[in-house]
Amino acid sequence: MAIIRNTIAKKAVFEIIQVNKTAMSQTEIFAKVNNICDRVTVYRILERLVKEMKIHKIVNVNGVINYAPCNSCSHEQHVHHDHLHFSCTNCKKLTCISDNHIELNIPSNYQVSEVFLTVSGICPECLIIT
Amino acid sequence: MAIIRNTIAKKAVFEIIQVNKTAMSQTEIFAKVNNICDRVTVYRILERLVKEMKIHKIVNVNGVINYAPCNSCSHEQHVHHDHLHFSCTNCKKLTCISDNHIELNIPSNYQVSEVFLTVSGICPECLIIT
DNA sequence: TACAATTATGCAACATTGTTGCGTTTATAA
DNA sequence: TTATAAACGCAACAATGTTGCATAATTGTA
Ligand SMILES: [Zn+2]
Ligand SMILES: [Zn+2]
Ligand SMILES: [Zn+2]
Ligand SMILES: [Zn+2]
Numbered sequence: 001m002a003i004i005r006n007t008i009a010k011k012a013v014f015e016i017i018q019v020n021k022t023a024m025s026q027t028e029i030f031a032k033v034n035n036i037c038d039r040v041t042v043y044r045i046l047e048r049l050v051k052e053m054k055i056h057k058i059v060n061v062n063g064v065i066n067y068a069p070c071n072s073c074s075h076e077q078h079v080h081h082d083h084l085h086f087s088c089t090n091c092k093k094l095t096c097i098s099d100n101h102i103e104l105n106i107p108s109n110y111q112v113s114e115v116f117l118t119v120s121g122i123c124p125e126c127l128i129i130t
Numbered sequence: 131m132a133i134i135r136n137t138i139a140k141k142a143v144f145e146i147i148q149v150n151k152t153a154m155s156q157t158e159i160f161a162k163v164n165n166i167c168d169r170v171t172v173y174r175i176l177e178r179l180v181k182e183m184k185i186h187k188i189v190n191v192n193g194v195i196n197y198a199p200c201n202s203c204s205h206e207q208h209v210h211h212d213h214l215h216f217s218c219t220n221c222k223k224l225t226c227i228s229d230n231h232i233e234l235n236i237p238s239n240y241q242v243s244e245v246f247l248t249v250s251g252i253c254p255e256c257l258i259i260t
Numbered sequence: 261t262a263c264a265a266t267t268a269t270g271c272a273a274c275a276t277t278g279t280t281g282c283g284t285t286t287a288t289a290a
Numbered sequence: 291t292t293a294t295a296a297a298c299g300c301a302a303c304a305a306t307g308t309t310g311c312a313t314a315a316t317t318g319t320a
């Protein structure tokens with residue numbers, strides 16, 4: 001069942017996430033939708049897009065949940081978005097680093113479903129400036 | 131300067147974190163201190179213990195910050211607590227997996243300071259039950 | 261096109277987590 | 291014992307995320 005509707009607000013939210021270079025929080029996304037819909041609606045749209053695996057959640061190092069498109073996510077083997085994220089302590093930008101192979105030798109008695117890997121530090125752009 | 135005081139509340143909080151097998155949130159820790167101090171005091175004690183590198187923060191996959199003792203953290207090279215964490219979707223326990231070497235080949239134009247690595251799934255204990 | 265079914269939304273209210281200011285208390289060193 | 295800075299309690303606030311319910315909008319079908 002569960003017919004998926006492509007509403008104006010949903011298209012707008014997805015477009016914003018697609019276009020943006022870095023991951024965004026609900027607050028940032030809501031600020032960009034120009035009051036096309038309610039704050040709560042944005043939350044619910046984000047939930048749906050995650051469920052549809054069009055975007056993925058990234059918990060930033062401060063605990064705020066961010067969203068990025070699933071362009072480079074591997075959704076095989078029930079292990080989702082197993083790529084690296086970089087959180088810059090200077091510009092606060094959170095970036096997906098997709099071209100990066102991660103080798104995790106997790107003990108075999110653990111059943112892995114998702115990998116959350118975020119590295120903090122200074123991003124290349126901020127390194128040039130300083 | 132900055133004299134470190136070992137108050138009753140601080141000792142209690144550290145003891146709780148030390149004894150517990152898994153990482154705990156401020157809410158869980160506060161529930162265990164038996165009203166020995168205020169909720170805000172727990173937050174401030176946790177901040178201090180992190181600064182003193184006796185405990186480390188782990189942001190759980192839901193965004194809630196958890197705390198665990200720094201028994202197995204490597205504090206060399208300014209790269210802190212570079213070990214794996216496991217977040218069980220069933221029992222909700224967050225565990226430090228210290229006996230695990232992580233190999234990350236992060237692009238050299240990024241200046242890394244901290245590594246946050248959490249894997250979600252089913253922990254060994256919950257796998258046995260089901 | 262009209263209608264029915266159900267998905268999606270707005271609004272208000274609430275919950276949780278974490279923070280700040282400020283006056284008071286307490287631990288520690290001299 | 292006393293001075294001093296660290297630690298605390300309390301109240302208020304801020305940010306983020308959630309829930310219930312009535313209403314609106316979308317989509318398939320007659
Ligand atoms: Zn930066
Ligand atoms: Zn990503
Ligand atoms: Zn478990
Ligand atoms: Zn740990």
